[in-house]
Amino acid sequence: MAHALLRRTAIPIRRRPHRRLEFSVPESALSDVALWDGTCSLGAGRITWDGDSITAVEAEDSGANPRYGVIPGLIDTHVHLGGYAGPGEQPWGSPWNLVTPDTEKVFHIAAQAQRAMRAGVTTVRDLAGDALQLAVSRVFDDGVQIGPRVRVNGPVGMTAGHGDLFIPPHYPHRDPVADSPDECRKLVRQWARQGAHGIKIYASGGVLSMGDRVGWRNQTMDEIRTTVDEAHALGMLVAAHSHDTESARRALEAGVDSIEHGSGVDASLWPVVTQRGIPVAPTLLINDRLADGTIPVAGEAREKAQAVVAERDANFAGAAAAGVRFVLGTDANGxxxxxxxxxxxxxxxxxxxxxxxxxxxxxATSDAADAIGMGDRVGRLAAGLGADFVVVDGRPWEDISHLDVDRIVAVVSRGRVVSGELPR
Incomplete structure (x- = not known):
């Protein structure tokens, strides 16, 4: 009887509806600065923004010669956020990635992205991310934490391919692989279900993967074509890792949307790449450092890097002269x-x-934004676009040496000052 009475008189629990955390950012303005909008100089002028939206970019015919320049936030189309971000350094090949739980790794991913943001890189694309990078991307987008725009491409690679050879063979916890056209199609769909923004494939072997060879074929043409077909059907761009001419040719034939590294993109491929406007991320700095020993790695990796750099140097100057569309892509991993x-x-x-x-x-700005499908939101200074920009002591569009972290005065990401102070 008592139990029945309790059931009749129990007070229902009223659950509060979930509310998205929002930060109130008042309309702001910056005047008397030199403006570069992502394609050309506007001269001296004023930029205003309201939250994460630029409201006006106005040139002022005042004859002024401002000290500070404003450019769009940089966009790195090829990064890997999953590395150690704590004090000191974790040498390449350390077991940190294998022994660190995902619940801890996610904080390192966020920290790496925030470091990029504070350095003026306000949009990054992680090529070969997973649920952890996607979680960080959503946390930043929802305003739960302040961070840059993070796009994530899920990897589709084969057993014993470049993407699979970073983990010792005896280790039981491995990332998913796909070894037939049907498996490729299914893995693309799984990434789509997790919310991935794009797909990454491996058309060749790589430099840092263990026991790998740069010229090894990764996946069959049927597997690559199926991956590209399914990704495009689901509205996702496909980036192709490629270090030799044959792999680049196969990737282009399958219809990929970008070439990563591209050291083998030679004269035979320049017409295809230029006619289709395929962006190529050259990742120069990392391969130079691997080849010259600045980065200490095993002899095998260094030899592969030296071969890659030799082939790259033979192709890239001519490729640029032919109009190949190189965009900022560093392979940065922290x-x-x-x-x-x-x-x-x-x-x-x-x-x-x-x-x-x-x-x-x-x-590094407008073209990089277009390359990753975000040209309608970032990479330019224009009314209605996202409020991502960098204030620099100088004019880097006139003197590229002014594009330097030490010359950054302030970084604005999503309308918030995240580094430095706006000049008065």
């Missing part, structure tokens, strides 16, 4: 290339390709 080294990469691109300062800056 160890070999740090988040902030992107500025050095852009300067290196200008030197290798014989570009003007402005052409180099386009490759």
């Amino acid at each position: 160890v070999m290339v740090r988040f902030g080294d992107q500025h050095e990469e852009v300067r290196l691109m200008a030197d290798m390709f014989g570009w003007s300062a402005e052409r180099a800056l386009v490759s």
